[in-house]
Amino acid sequence: MFWSVVVRSSSSRRSIGFVNQIVPCFFGVSRTIYSSSSRSCLASNGGGGGDGVDNGFRAFEDYLNESWKSCNFDEEIELKTTWRSQNSTFQQKQNVSSRSSFIDTVRNDANRVLEILRQDGPGFDTKAALDDLKLRLSGLLVRQVLLGILTSISFANKKRSAKLGFKFFVWSGQQENYSHTTNSYHLIMKIFAEAEEFKAMWRLLDEMIHKGYPTSARTFNLLICTCGEAGLAKKVIERFIKSKTFNYRPFKHCFNAILHSLVVLHHYKLIEWVYQQMLVEGHSPDILTYNILLCSKYRQGKLEQFHRLLDEMGQNGFSPDFHTYNLLLHVLGKGDKPLAALNLLNHMKEVSCDPTILHFTTLIDGLSRAGNLDACKYFFDEMIKQGCMPDVVCYTVMITGYVEAGEFHMAQEMFDEMISEGQLPNVFTYNSMIRGLCMAGKFEEACLMLKEMERRGCNPNFLVYSTLVSYLRNAGKLSQAHEIIKDMVEKGKYAHLVSKIKRYRRC
DNA sequence: CTAGGGTTAG
Incomplete structure (x- = not known):
C-alpha cells in the first residue's frame, strides 16, 4: 500500500488512521477553505491560464476583458486553429504581416457588422444592410461579432443583445460559403445564458x-x-x-x-x-473517476469520505497517480502536515512519480493557507534543490502567503527574486503585491504598482482595482480611491461593476 | 500534450 510508506507504517490500516488525523486540523486553517458554491457558474468554466497565447492572437484579443477570457479556453483554442487553417492557404509566400492584415480585416468587418446591428429597429432593414456589406464570412468573423456582443452585454441591454446576436446568428447561418460550427452555437448560447434566455438555449441544443x-x-x-x-x-x-x-x-x-x-x-x-x-x-470507476470523486470530497471538506474512497480505490487495484498525489498534497498542505507531505514526496520519487512544480505549488499553497510560512519556505528551497525551478504561479503563491501573513518584506523579497530570475509577474502576482502594499500602509507605492503593471503590459482586472480601491477607502483615502475608479472607467473598463467594489469593514 | 498548481466573497 502506497500510504504505508508515506506515513512510515507497516500496515495500511493503521496508516489510513494516521492520515485521518488530518481531519481536526483541517478546519482550523486561517483562510476560508472553499465557498465556491455561490460563485457564478457562468464565470467559472475552468480554463483560466491565458498566458501561453501567441502574440498575434493576443493582439487580436486585447480588448476582450479578463472575465470572458477566463471562462472560455476551448473557444480560444478553436480560434487559434481556425486562424491557422485559414492562414495556411496563403501562408507560404507571405510573412508575418499577412497575419495582422488578416486579423485587421476581420476586426474591421466585425465592427461594421456591429455598427449595423446597433441600428436595428423599426424602419431599418438589418438583414438587407448586412447583405449590402458583401462580407466574406468566416468562422472567425462570426466569432468576433458574437464576442463583441458578449463583451458589451450588461444588465440593461441583455435582452436586446440576445435578440441582435440571434438575428446575426440566423442571418450568417443562411449565407452561402459559410456554415456554423459547434463553437458558433456555443457563443450564441453563451449570449442567451447571459441574457437569461434559457429556453432559447434549450432550443439551440435541440437544433x-x-x-x-x-x-x-x-x-x-x-x-x-x-x-x-x-x-x-x-x-x-x-x-x-x-x-x-x-x-x-x-x-x-x-x-x-x-x-x-x-x-x-x-x-x-x-x-x-x-x-x-x-x-x-454497469460502468466501473477508473483512476480518473476516482480522482474526480476524491477532488469533490476534498473540496467539500469531507475528509472522512475522502480517505474511505482512497482506501476503496486501493482495494480495487488502482495505484495513486500524478493527480491523486496532487490531491493528497492539497490535503496535507491545508492540514498543515509538512512531515507527512515530506514523506509523500519521498514516496513519489520511490515509485518514480517525481514531484513536479505543480505538486510543490499545491503543497506550498496549502501550507501557506494553514499559516505555516516556514514550511512553505522549506519546500520552496527543497524544490529548487531537486531541480524544479519556481515559475510565476509558484512565486505568486509564496508572495501571497507572505502577504496574508503580514510579512510584506518577505513578499517583496520574493517579488524581486522572481524578476531577477526572469519570471514575469502576472495579474495574480500584482494583485497580491498591491494588497500587501496596502496592508503595510504603503498606499503611494500600491498606486505606483498599478501604473507599473500597466506599463509592463499586464492589464489590471477588476479584482486589482477592487482591492486597491477598497483598501484606499477603508483607510479614509477617498480622493485617491476615486482617482483609481476614474482611471478605470476612463479606460472603458468595468464601469458597470463600480458599485460592486467591496467595502471593507473592520471587524 | 494531459484531468492536474494561484485572486475574495459573504
Whole structure:
C-alpha cells in the first residue's frame, strides 16, 4: 500500500488512521477553505491560464476583458486553429504581416457588422444592410461579432443583445460559403445564458442535435449552468448521457466527462448522483473517476469520505497517480502536515512519480493557507534543490502567503527574486503585491504598482482595482480611491461593476 | 500534450 510508506507504517490500516488525523486540523486553517458554491457558474468554466497565447492572437484579443477570457479556453483554442487553417492557404509566400492584415480585416468587418446591428429597429432593414456589406464570412468573423456582443452585454441591454446576436446568428447561418460550427452555437448560447434566455438555449441544443453537430463538454457546461434546480440539471445530464453526438473526448466515457464538468462547476451533489448512475449502468470507476470523486470530497471538506474512497480505490487495484498525489498534497498542505507531505514526496520519487512544480505549488499553497510560512519556505528551497525551478504561479503563491501573513518584506523579497530570475509577474502576482502594499500602509507605492503593471503590459482586472480601491477607502483615502475608479472607467473598463467594489469593514 | 498548481466573497 502506497500510504504505508508515506506515513512510515507497516500496515495500511493503521496508516489510513494516521492520515485521518488530518481531519481536526483541517478546519482550523486561517483562510476560508472553499465557498465556491455561490460563485457564478457562468464565470467559472475552468480554463483560466491565458498566458501561453501567441502574440498575434493576443493582439487580436486585447480588448476582450479578463472575465470572458477566463471562462472560455476551448473557444480560444478553436480560434487559434481556425486562424491557422485559414492562414495556411496563403501562408507560404507571405510573412508575418499577412497575419495582422488578416486579423485587421476581420476586426474591421466585425465592427461594421456591429455598427449595423446597433441600428436595428423599426424602419431599418438589418438583414438587407448586412447583405449590402458583401462580407466574406468566416468562422472567425462570426466569432468576433458574437464576442463583441458578449463583451458589451450588461444588465440593461441583455435582452436586446440576445435578440441582435440571434438575428446575426440566423442571418450568417443562411449565407452561402459559410456554415456554423459547434463553437458558433456555443457563443450564441453563451449570449442567451447571459441574457437569461434559457429556453432559447434549450432550443439551440435541440437544433444542434437535430442537425448532427457534435456537442462537447462546453455545451454541457453552458446548459448545466442554466439549471437552478437539481431536477433540471438531472435532465440535462440524462440527455447528454443518452446523446449519441456527445463528444466527450478527451475522456474515455461520458460519465467521466460529466463528472469532470461538475467538479469544475462545483456541483457536488450531482456528482454523487452521476456516480450512482454510472454504477447502475454497469460502468466501473477508473483512476480518473476516482480522482474526480476524491477532488469533490476534498473540496467539500469531507475528509472522512475522502480517505474511505482512497482506501476503496486501493482495494480495487488502482495505484495513486500524478493527480491523486496532487490531491493528497492539497490535503496535507491545508492540514498543515509538512512531515507527512515530506514523506509523500519521498514516496513519489520511490515509485518514480517525481514531484513536479505543480505538486510543490499545491503543497506550498496549502501550507501557506494553514499559516505555516516556514514550511512553505522549506519546500520552496527543497524544490529548487531537486531541480524544479519556481515559475510565476509558484512565486505568486509564496508572495501571497507572505502577504496574508503580514510579512510584506518577505513578499517583496520574493517579488524581486522572481524578476531577477526572469519570471514575469502576472495579474495574480500584482494583485497580491498591491494588497500587501496596502496592508503595510504603503498606499503611494500600491498606486505606483498599478501604473507599473500597466506599463509592463499586464492589464489590471477588476479584482486589482477592487482591492486597491477598497483598501484606499477603508483607510479614509477617498480622493485617491476615486482617482483609481476614474482611471478605470476612463479606460472603458468595468464601469458597470463600480458599485460592486467591496467595502471593507473592520471587524 | 494531459484531468492536474494561484485572486475574495459573504
